[in-house]
Amino acid sequence: MTDQDSSRRDQIAEAWRSAPEGGAERHDIRRLSLIQAAGRAFGRKGFHRTTLDEIASELSVTKPMLYRYVRSKQEILYECHRVAVGMAEEALAEAERQGTSPLQKIGLFAEGYIARTTTALGTCVVLTEYYSMTPEDTDRIQRRRRKIDTRLRELLREAMERDEIAPCDPKLAVFFFMGAINGVNRWFSEGGAQDGHEIARVFARHIVASLSPRDATAG
Amino acid sequence: MTDQDSSRRDQIAEAWRSAPEGGAERHDIRRLSLIQAAGRAFGRKGFHRTTLDEIASELSVTKPMLYRYVRSKQEILYECHRVAVGMAEEALAEAERQGTSPLQKIGLFAEGYIARTTTALGTCVVLTEYYSMTPEDTDRIQRRRRKIDTRLRELLREAMERDEIAPCDPKLAVFFFMGAINGVNRWFSEGGAQDGHEIARVFARHIVASLSPRDATAG
DNA sequence: CGGGGAAGTTACCCGCCAGTAACACCCCGA
DNA sequence: TCGGGGTGTTACTGGCGGGTAACTTCCCCG
Numbered sequence A, B: 001m002t003d004q005d006s007s008r009r010d011q012i013a014e015a016w017r018s019a020p021e022g023g024a025e026r027h028d029i030r031r032l033s034l035i036q037a038a039g040r041a042f043g044r045k046g047f048h049r050t051t052l053d054e055i056a057s058e059l060s061v062t063k064p065m066l067y068r069y070v071r072s073k074q075e076i077l078y079e080c081h082r083v084a085v086g087m088a089e090e091a092l093a094e095a096e097r098q099g100t101s102p103l104q105k106i107g108l109f110a111e112g113y114i115a116r117t118t119t120a121l122g123t124c125v126v127l128t129e130y131y132s133m134t135p136e137d138t139d140r141i142q143r144r145r146r147k148i149d150t151r152l153r154e155l156l157r158e159a160m161e162r163d164e165i166a167p168c169d170p171k172l173a174v175f176f177f178m179g180a181i182n183g184v185n186r187w188f189s190e191g192g193a194q195d196g197h198e199i200a201r202v203f204a205r206h207i208v209a210s211l212s213p214r215d216a217t218a219g
Numbered sequence C: 001c002g003g004g005g006a007a008g009t010t011a012c013c014c015g016c017c018a019g020t021a022a023c024a025c026c027c028c029g030a
Numbered sequence D: 001t002c003g004g005g006g007t008g009t010t011a012c013t014g015g016c017g018g019g020t021a022a023c024t025t026c027c028c029c030g
Helices: A003-017 A024-045 A052-058 A073-098 A102-119 A135-161 A170-191 A196-211 B003-017 B024-045 B052-058 B073-098 B102-119 B135-161 B170-191 B196-211
Strands: none
Touching: A003 A024, A003 A052, A024 A052, A024 A073, A073 A102, A073 A135, A102 A135, A102 A170, A102 A196, A135 A170, A170 A196, A170 B170, A170 B196, A196 B170, A196 B196, B003 B024, B003 B052, B024 B052, B024 B073, B073 B102, B073 B135, B102 B135, B102 B170, B102 B196, B135 B170, B170 B196
16 A cells, blocks of 8 residues: 555545534535545445445444444445546536637546546545446436536537547547546556646546547558 | 347357367366356446356356356456456457557557457456455466556557657556556447447557647647 | 266355444533 | 433344255266
8 A cells, every 4th residue: 555545544534533523514524534435445446345344444433333424335335426427527617617629628628537536535436336336326427427428529529520630439539538537546546656637637638639630540 | 238238148158058068178168158158247247246146047057057167256257357368468469460660569459459358259358356356366367467568668668769659658658548448348338339340440549649749739 | 777977956054244223431511 | 410412332133145065857878
């Protein structure tokens, strides 16, 4: 385990521990800490191999304590996905505001999304285990993800119309770069050599380049 | 479930059912069918949510039957990973033979690897659940993957020296496109709109483009 | 026919872990 | 001093599923 990892764990545990005495606020903070600690664990070991005892132990409490903040393990997973998809939505909204062209918006989205998922405190929550959620929860998350996908495809079509990028299948192109982005969380927490913003910049550049028009080298 | 999916399932089940009566050969064929059926299920539902009863039922037998061909569920997962990493090694070897430049080799590798994982009968075996294997098995697989990674980084450095591609961090670049490639299996078996070779070609082109030199558009 | 072995089954065991019940502590206000 | 609500614990249950034991069938070779 790297320094970065243990420091993040400590930050989460500290947030839990030092939550103010008051009622509602304390509850919210602790619930969020729980989600974050769980998200980290799910990312490292997967949903099913992570026990509630482990999550509780990360926070220096015992399992029944967790049930004061969530109804079930499933709910924790759902909340993790909500946080993750929320980051994507945030990144997209920001990109739409700041970008001046479709292609630039895509680059900004990628950079913002990666930056959020790698650097924010509540990170490492980008999961791909949809199949571990209840069908209803999966639906709710998928609907939001689909919206983002749709908008990204739209941006690609606009970029094509303006000749910012080479002609391509928007669906496959989105799959392509979202795959690369979602892959980050699988190795990120282990490395620690690069910081999140660096990775975000590099990946965004690769993505933009991967779409740009170019004479057919690999015909 | 798409036509493609069910047809593949049928092919696997058929291979199992119609394995010749003889001793060793029958055993090998059935063992492979088992791995393939399991790999498909693991890809769709994840390792832990897939029960041996389900795998057995795919092959129209009952659970204890499986134990004539494998020692444990863990072993099945290990075999799936062996198949997958074997495909990567094959694709790389082929690319080395056929490619005439470092960049082209990378493109050929990507195309060959995706083609194998999406179209061969034993597909959908590209897993990312390392954490579900025993440490020893993980080591064995990781060592082979690492070798491929190392070679790909080398190719990137060579390509940079020849000015085939823009300067980049080889480690991050490999993570970038391997992430995109490994993402394929998450949506491929569901869609069915594109065939594997098509996806392979498109992705390879994106990858090559993502590395190619270009004036800094997204500074 | 008879026996042996492969193919396949039913019925079971047992460990793991999500979830719960019931109890212990502590602080604060009356 | 008593009580009550929030914080936290220990000790349990119950189901799911990997793995196994032991039985049945059926076929093939003498």
